[in-house]
Amino acid sequence: MLSTSRRLLASTASRCLSTSASGAITVNEDLPNVYHVKLNRPTKLNTFTLDMWKELKVVIDGLGEEPKCRSIIVSGEGKSFCAGIDLAAGMSNIINIFKNDDLDIGRKARSLRRILTIIQDSLTSLEKCPKPVIAAVHSHCLGAGIDLITSADIRYASQDVTFSIKEVDIGLAADIGTLNRIQKVVGNDSWTREVCFTARDFGADEALKYGLVSRIFDSQEHLLEKSLEVAALIAAKSPIAVQGTKETLNYARDHSTHDSLNFVKTWNMSQLLSTDLVNSATAALKKEKATYANV
Numbered sequence: 220m221l222s223t224s225r226r227l228l229a230s231t232a233s234r235c236l237s238t239s240a241s242g243a244i245t246v247n248e249d250l251p252n253v254y255h256v257k258l259n260r261p262t263k264l265n266t267f268t269l270d271m272w273k274e275l276k277v278v279i280d281g282l283g284e285e286p287k288c289r290s291i292i293v294s295g296e297g298k299s300f301c302a303g304i305d306l307a308a309g310m311s312n313i314i315n316i317f318k319n320d321d322l323d324i325g326r327k328a329r330s331l332r333r334i335l336t337i338i339q340d341s342l343t344s345l346e347k348c349p350k351p352v353i354a355a356v357h358s359h360c361l362g363a364g365i366d367l368i369t370s371a372d373i374r375y376a377s378q379d380v381t382f383s384i385k386e387v388d389i390g391l392a393a394d395i396g397t398l399n400r401i402q403k404v405v406g407n408d409s410w411t412r413e414v415c416f417t418a419r420d421f422g423a424d425e426a427l428k429y430g431l432v433s434r435i436f437d438s439q440e441h442l443l444e445k446s447l448e449v450a451a452l453i454a455a456k457s458p459i460a461v462q463g464t465k466e467t468l469n470y471a472r473d474h475s476t477h478d479s480l481n482f483v484k485t486w487n488m489s490q491l492l493s494t495d496l497v498n499s500a501t502a503a504l505k506k507e508k509a510t511y512a513n514v
């Protein structure tokens with residue numbers, strides 16, 4: 220029996236329709252094996268509600284399981300990529316807990332923890348997804364928008380983007396990914412702390428300079444075109460090799476060199492036995508392009 224996420228995906232990606240009743244996330248197969256996930260609440264600048272976070276996880280988990288999917292682009296529909304949490308609808312779940320007189324303080328705290336777990340797991344789904352995820356960011360990328368992209372594998376932006384790690388401005392220490400990942404993404408601790416403490420805006424050039432993004436493009440159109448091109452390039456490679464590479468890079472980031480060398484040799488004990496190695500070597504010798512079965 221198909222899992223919920225696979226069923227949702229099967230009913231949506233193939234028809235290029237949104238993935239849920241709310242329609243807050245859409246999925247298209249833009250090119251063969253390349254899936255495009257769009258945040259789709261443009262009138263609210265793609266701000267996140269709890270339901271939208273839940274839907275994002277269902278979609279990304281579904282793509283992780285979908286053999287045809289080899290690479291993923293995440294972008295935002297409309298004027299902005301993402302202006303963070305929906306300060307009205309997204310905060311209401313939390314405010315309802317504060318106001319619930321049936322809950323004592325210990326139970327309120329546990330309810331809050333459950334919500335934070337749902338949101339963290341939603342964003343972590345990009346990191347855990349075996350397929351590489353490219354975040355293509357334009358206009359606003361604030362608060363929860365940065366939590367989202369720091370969980371992606373590759374970050375590109377258009378020149379018009381404004382970033383802000385904005386959580387301190389709404390009275391909280393960011394708790395759904397940015398503070399836990401950004402030092403592994405950006406190499407400059409002083410700059411990282413400055414933008415986290417001040418919540419100040421910064422643009423594409425600064426993001427590129429400090430390594431939050433790796434490429435910037437003059438327009439959103441160009442951004443999406445290039446993101447698609449890179450996603451297609453990845454999708455044409457051996458999925459065994461690409462997915463093993465993501466798994467190993469993630470493992471190496473969080474473990475010692477010794478441990479990750481051990482990890483990769485154990486991983487490749489089985490993965491080198493796939494036909495992809497021989498296919499690739501044979502094609503290279505014949506100066507031909509190898510093709511690969513889905514995983």
Ligand SMILES: CCC/C=C/C=C/C(=O)SCCNC(=O)CCNC(=O)[C@H](O)C(C)(C)COP(=O)(O)OP(=O)(O)OC[C@H]1O[C@@H](n2cnc3c(N)ncnc32)[C@H](O)[C@@H]1OP(=O)(O)O
Pocket residue numbers: 262263264266302303304305306307308313338359361362363364385386389394395
């Ligand atoms: C506790 C759980 C963990 C999660 C934590 C997450 C934290 C964060 O994400 S912190 C960041 C929160 N976001 C903000 O503070 C941004 C607030 N928005 C703005 O400052 C401006 O909207 C912006 C500069 C992004 C754009 O300004 P612009 O003039 O171009 O557009 P607007 O007319 O303001 O916005 C268009 C409509 O979108 C609605 N909207 C924008 N941002 C939010 C938001 N964060 N929450 C809810 N709604 C938002 C805005 O109200 C407009 O709607 P409407 O009036 O119906 O047209």
